[in-house]
Amino acid sequence: MSAKRTLHEGWTVSGDPGAPVAVDSIPASVPGEVVSALLDAGLVEDPYTDDAERGVAWVGRHDWTYRTSFAFEPGEWDGIDLVFDGLDTVARVSLNGTAVGETANMHRRYRFDARSAIREGANDLEVAFTSPYAYAEAQRDRLGDRPNAYPEPGNFIRKAACNFGWDWGPNLAGAGIWRPVRLETWTTARIAEVVPRVSVEAGLGVVEFAVDLQRAADADLELVCTAGDQSTTVDVPAGAGVAQARVEVPDPELWWPHDRGGQPLYDVAVSLRSGGEELDAWSSRIGFRTVELDTEPDADGRPYTLKVNGEAVWVKGVNWIPDEALFGRIDAARLKRRLRQAKAAGIDYIRVWGGGTYESEDFYRLCDELGLMVGQDFLFACAAYPEEEPFWSEVEAEARDNLARLAPHPSLVTWTGNNENIWGWHDWNWQESLGGRTWGAGYYHDLLPKLVAEVDGTRPYWPGSPYSGVPELHPNEQAHASVHIWDVWNDRDYVHYRDWRPRFVAEFGYQAPPTWATVRRMATDEPLQAESPNLLWHQKAADGQAKLQRGLDAHLPPVRDFDDWLYFTQVNQARAVRLGAEHFRSLQPYCTGAVVWQLNDCWPVTSWAAIDGEGRLKPLWYALRDAYADRIVTFQPEGDGVKLVAINDAAEPWKGVIGFWKCSPQGRIIGRALMQIRIDARDTAELVLEGHAVPKDGEFLVTGRERFPRATWFTKEDKDMDWPAADFTAATALVDGGVAVTITAETVLRDVCVFADRLDPDAVVDKALVTLIPGEQATFTVMSEAIAASPELTAALTAKPVLRAIND
Known part of the structure; x- marks a missing residue:
């Protein structure tokens, strides 16, 4: 019988003599990476705080050597193998001074024959890593440069592209034994x-x-x-x-x-x-299930319809990036929490983005159990990739390996060739700079589809995200298959999501800072301001702060202080994405899904995420939960007027009455309307409002307090509305594990939130972004034993800056 023994104990790591910090045999966790070892040894500052990321930039430009020893007792073995599930990235593996193997791909598993080098008793195992920058830059010099969205050589090494930094992530391009290692014996x-x-x-x-x-x-x-x-x-x-x-x-x-x-x-x-x-x-x-991707051209263009067990699914998706920049910190417990948060928001599909990793067994096991569909990108993102050797062979080996490894998982429903590279070749001025050099087309249109069919054969493949179905079409043509929508965040107000009529949205998103507790982890500036240097260091997007301000100027009153800025930007993010998601849902079945950029963060940062780098829920998470509910109603523009769209994504028909009110800016009800509905399962209905139901300038519409999420429609932006000053009463009561905060509105209250993390970083609130009219109540349940145990903290739940409304 074969035997398997993990080799995770007793590792040390040493740096090369040229490193700016002398590192000689410090303890190293395995699985793990060099930066974590340096941090644990106190040799670098926490790269997640302030601008300390600068202080580890040298790590990726030096070589590193991991060492450990293990005992071995000989037996009647025909095979003795060292097995590495992940080495990051370019390494030589030696046993007792004898080289047994070399690696150049973070995304593959490796098995090395150790019979000739192993000995009875103590054995010395060494993994010597070459600087990823040195390797990648040498390949770039040999093959000729290729375009990249970032001035980094990450497209010349088979390593997670985001290790070299992204517009939401740090540059921590180090090295390490990032997945398990073991000794296997067999006969x-x-x-x-x-x-x-x-x-x-x-x-x-x-x-x-x-x-x-x-x-x-x-x-x-x-x-x-x-x-x-x-x-x-x-x-x-x-x-x-x-x-x-x-x-x-x-x-x-x-x-x-x-x-x-x-x-x-x-x-x-x-x-x-x-x-x-x-x-x-x-x-x-x-799991037994069938999966299809319907992309057959129709009268309107080309659909992109995912079918499970023959049933078309309206995809309520999010994009996924690695959940930590230091991959060794990602364990099953962390993934379980994050994926449960996704499911609790109504998300049913997670796209594993191509600049990260092929996700772990833990990730896929949890998605199987939770009923979360997964679309896995092959690992190419926002750059032109060389097809010359050794890269062609490495890509083939990694694809075969991961296609086989992930084949059992029913949650895995699609494979996609790349992220934005076909789009980049069309629109990002690549063709002239490439001058005929390879850029990855051979992978996306030839190698990868053949391998998916050969190794797997049960799941659909799509060449890119976005991609319109044939090379002759622009890859981001909205009438054809999958699109990415980034003109809104980059150039336009978020109401322009409604200008789009896509078949399937694989990326769209809007930024905001993380929660208060996470902001204070990432920036210690005093006083804290939107332009504080360390806060800006954690804003990686081009002109990110200016784009946030553009959104504030379009919709919200002037900010008075940092607390306003933080709250208003978070509200704007939530409103933008909810508006987009509801618009796309209102287009079904023409539009068949929306995948928000992004669910999670990998460190504390201002980004597009709904869950920040410390795992805390931003207001966007609550907006997603509303937008992705099985049953929603939404007001949508119709010509110069407005219509109400009711969407039923449940398995049963929806019968009932939808009531909504027309209100004055003061919240006085000046009109009522009822909509009798009978909507089949997985169907929609709409009503164009006419006559007295149409709100006039300054008035607004709001649905009643039914069980589905409340819908609103405002004829003016908050900055232009004649809102009364917020007036309300707030009462608290202890509940099991926390505090219930009940708000009774005396005036209109816009987008009420309780930011309990200001009082306890671990506090969780059950709702956010609640709009009330006079006389209505809402109860926010704050789960926090620390707040419940303190009368002072409990009282603080009822006042600024913890309790907020736009018109406060």
Whole structure:
């Protein structure tokens, strides 16, 4: 029987003699990276605070060596392998002074034969990393430069592009053993790889096992392949290195996205045997479901419709970046929290963006269990990539590896060739600067689709995001397949999302700073202002502060202090994305999904995220929860007037009455209307408002307090509305684990929020962005034992800067 032993203990790391900080055998966590080791040793400052990121810029320009020792007792082994699930990035692996392997790709798993170098007793293991900058710049000089959205050489090394910095992330391009490492021993033969190809055929669950073997002897073998409670045995004759088996499961329960059904998972296993003895075993879990991507041209252009089990799904998505800039800190508990936050916001689809990583087993296991669909990009982003060797072979190896590794997971529904590179070739002045040099087209249109079909064969592939379906079309043509919408954030007011009529939106977003507690982690300036130097260091977007101010000027009253600026920018972000998401939903079924940029952050930063780098919910998260609810109503412009659109994404028909009021700026109800609805499952209905239902200048519309999220329509921006000064009463009451804050409105209250993280960084509030008219109440539940235990903190929940309304 094979044996596997992790090698995560006793590691140290040392720097090269030219490093500006002498680093000699300091402790290093594995999995982990150099920057974390330096930070733990007190040799660098926390790169997440103020501008300390500058102080680690040298790390990626130097070589690093990891070392550990382990004991080994010889046995009757035919194979002794060192196995690395991830090395970042260019490394030589040596055992007892003998080189056993080299690597040049962060995104692959590696297995090295250690038989010739291992010895009885103590063994010295060394992983020597070459500077990623030195390697990438040498490749760039050899092959000729290629365009990149950032002045970094990240497109010349198979390493996460965002390691070199992004418009939301730091440059921490170091090195390290970033995924598990172990010693594996085996006899006779071992299972090298299993790809379970899962399908549903006429109500029958089918698992086609493709098994690769590594042999040390030509013995006859057998494979026992199991799916659920069904199994089959396959004989593998002497000398054969591959085998296939088919297992059928009658009447399987189908796996669905969480808003469509359940997530039953079935155990699958492969046992390799010889002479009745088990030599090796592999196991995983699968879900039975079908997935299709309908992109057949129609009368309007080309759709991009995701179908699960034959049912079209309106995608309520977010983009995902690595959840930490220091990847070794990302564990299952952190991922579980983040993905549960996503599901709680009504999100059913996560696009793993191409500038990060092929996500971990923990990530995909959790998405399987939570019913979150995943679209995984191949790892190319915002740059031209060389196709010459060694890159072509490296890309093929990493694609094969990850296609096989992720094949069991039902949550994985699509593969996409790249992020914005086809768009870049068309629109970003690449063609002249490339001068005929390769840029990645061969990957996206040739290599990757062939590999997806060959290795997986059960999931659709799309060449790029965005991409319109054929090379002759502009890749961001809104009538054709997937688009990215960035003219709004970069150049225009967010109301211009309504100018778009897309088939599927794979990226759109709007910025805001993180929560107060996170701001204070990232910037210690006193007094804190929007233009404080350290706050600006954590604004990586080009002209980001100016774009935030443009949005404030268009919609909100002048800010009086930093507290206003923080609150108003966060409200603007939430309003912008909600407006866009509701507009795109109102276009269904013509439009088939929206994927917000972005769910999460990797450090404390002003960005497009709904959950900040410390894991705290920004107001945008609450707006997403409203916009992605199964049942919503939304007011949308119709010519010079307005219409009400009711959207039912539930499995049952929606019957009932929608009531809404027309109000004066003071909140006095000056008109009422009712809409009798009967909407089929997964359908919409709309009503164009006429006559007295249409609000006049200064008036506004608001739906009643029904269970679906409240919809509003304002004829003027807040900066121009004649709002009364906010008047309300606030009462607190202790509840289990926290405090309930009940607000009773005496006047209109716009976008009420309770920022409890100002009092307790760990506090969580159940709602935000609540608009009330006079006489209405809203109760905010603040989960915080620290606040509940303090009368002073409890009282602070009812006043600025914790309790806010736009017109306060």
